[in-house]
Amino acid sequence: xxxxxxxxxxxxxxxxxxxAGPLSAIARLDVRALAAGEPLRPAGASVVVASADRPLDGAxxxxxxxxxxxxxxxxxxxxxxxxxxxxPGFAELADARAGExxxxxxxxxxxxxxxxxxxxLSREILLRDRLPSGDPPDGAESLLTVPWHSGExxxxxxxxxxxxxxxxxxxxxxxxxxxxxxxxxxxYRCVLAAAGIGAASPIGVGLYGFGAIGREHATSAGDVEGxxxxxxxxxxxxxxxxxxRRFPVPTHADAAGLLADPAVELVVVGVPPALHAQAxxxxxxxxxxxxxxxxxxxxxxxxxxxxxxxxxxxxxxxVYQSRRWDPDFVAVRDAxxxxxxxxxxxxxAFVGGFSHPCSYWHSHEPVSGGTVxxxxxxxxxxxxxLLPGAVVRVAAGAHKRVWHxxxxxxxxxxxxxxxxxxxxxxxxxxxxxxxKPKWYLLGTGGAIVGDWRLETVRSRAWTGDLVEERLQxxxxxxxxxxxxxxxxxxxxxxxxxxxxRAPHGFYRNxxxxxxxxxxxxxxxxxxxxxxxxxxxxxxxxxxGGRPVELRA
Numbered sequence: 001x002x003x004x005x006x007x008x009x010x011x012x013x014x015x016x017x018x019x020a021g022p023l024s025a026i027a028r029l030d031v032r033a034l035a036a037g038e039p040l041r042p043a044g045a046s047v048v049v050a051s052a053d054r055p056l057d058g059a060x061x062x063x064x065x066x067x068x069x070x071x072x073x074x075x076x077x078x079x080x081x082x083x084x085x086x087x088p089g090f091a092e093l094a095d096a097r098a099g100e101x102x103x104x105x106x107x108x109x110x111x112x113x114x115x116x117x118x119x120x121l122s123r124e125i126l127l128r129d130r131l132p133s134g135d136p137p138d139g140a141e142s143l144l145t146v147p148w149h150s151g152e153x154x155x156x157x158x159x160x161x162x163x164x165x166x167x168x169x170x171x172x173x174x175x176x177x178x179x180x181x182x183x184x185x186x187x188y189r190c191v192l193a194a195a196g197i198g199a200a201s202p203i204g205v206g207l208y209g210f211g212a213i214g215r216e217h218a219t220s221a222g223d224v225e226g227x228x229x230x231x232x233x234x235x236x237x238x239x240x241x242x243x244x245r246r247f248p249v250p251t252h253a254d255a256a257g258l259l260a261d262p263a264v265e266l267v268v269v270g271v272p273p274a275l276h277a278q279a280x281x282x283x284x285x286x287x288x289x290x291x292x293x294x295x296x297x298x299x300x301x302x303x304x305x306x307x308x309x310x311x312x313x314x315x316x317x318x319v320y321q322s323r324r325w326d327p328d329f330v331a332v333r334d335a336x337x338x339x340x341x342x343x344x345x346x347x348x349a350f351v352g353g354f355s356h357p358c359s360y361w362h363s364h365e366p367v368s369g370g371t372v373x374x375x376x377x378x379x380x381x382x383x384x385x386l387l388p389g390a391v392v393r394v395a396a397g398a399h400k401r402v403w404h405x406x407x408x409x410x411x412x413x414x415x416x417x418x419x420x421x422x423x424x425x426x427x428x429x430x431x432x433x434x435x436k437p438k439w440y441l442l443g444t445g446g447a448i449v450g451d452w453r454l455e456t457v458r459s460r461a462w463t464g465d466l467v468e469e470r471l472q473x474x475x476x477x478x479x480x481x482x483x484x485x486x487x488x489x490x491x492x493x494x495x496x497x498x499x500x501r502a503p504h505g506f507y508r509n510x511x512x513x514x515x516x517x518x519x520x521x522x523x524x525x526x527x528x529x530x531x532x533x534x535x536x537x538x539x540x541x542x543x544g545g546r547p548v549e550l551r552a
Contacts, residue, residue, distance in 0.1 A: 316513065
């Protein structure tokens, strides 16, 4: 669908330079003439993206008008519409007008419910930009609004022009806004709207296993627009009965029935880690897209087999790294991306406490892969987002000293060395009577520390007595502080505000990818890197801590 769009930049110069990179990175577009400077010709299958860098001459405007009349699309960004409607002929064709932009301020951008670009966008998107002026023409479809002076101002609209579509995205008055991922997503949605692409049919989701986290996957499939839960399979009759009570969909005692259902297009693999590779390959052979629970696999060779099978089948495979949307990690990641601590070069991470491991399969190495494959799947994913260079050396050590009823180690420590000399350490311990910080990150201009919060949930029993339930440290977002050197021996410390967790962030992105061609937030190749590190750590620990070399 989206891959067939031909995308062009109409206006050239500084704005075109700032747009070219973001637009080509927004999604898997067939960019045939991006900022190529060639004359514009009518092309009903193409979309022109215009930024206001210079006025157009009469011939160019006539070509653009012909492009719209022939069924092509036009997206006018920021003040581009004002430049275009200065030409009387184009203003009459588009029936559009524009005034002077307003001041630079933080705008609360709201997608109009039910509009062409609204599916799965946040209800409110914060952008620092200029408020566009002017009202949409009669008959235009409002796409985005901004609360302004006790009212709502339309800042994006779509209007039929000839056989084509004109979309005006009034935001983009500041070149800095082009670097914002939320703005890039709005631009891409506007490109699809200008191409006349409407909502696709919902994708049917099936669950391959209905274990402890099955309800979470099923709820996301029911709540995210564009996804529909259509089947559950599990060998255990009690779990099938539970799924049937909670979700009115067909249940299956084995995978064959689920995979034979043509209404199921996407399968979530939720079996124990030792069975992941077998189940994912089975789903891919059946022609399904796949979400695999973490860890992706227990061996990098199995991850490679799954990646190759997905490429051969032309299907998407991704891994449920849902903690990329944790509010504390989002705050750390964004602070690093803003350059608040300079270039990060050293990181320590910790999870654990002094408590008996559960007796579920998570605690048994033949099924789980071992201690490092549990929380390590999330922690190494976080680390590789913050220190994205290639890992070249892995060394690990493990202890088995207290909890002998389970087969996982009581504690494991993993040290990573990166190609550029950066270092990272991960410690998971069930015998830690004192907690280390969740994150300790050093950069060339500062540091970030994430400290655990020890929270208690308080309620009342029916008798009126106070009931207190102490949460495990990992059940609360960390308190994140940025430290910056402010002079000899002095440091400024700022606590970062944590935004609310984006609801169903993983599945909203997956639906955007499958239905609209937007970038996948968790490519399976990222998870393959995590698996290679955890496999190397397991080998190193078994060999007395001898380092394992990885290819850069």
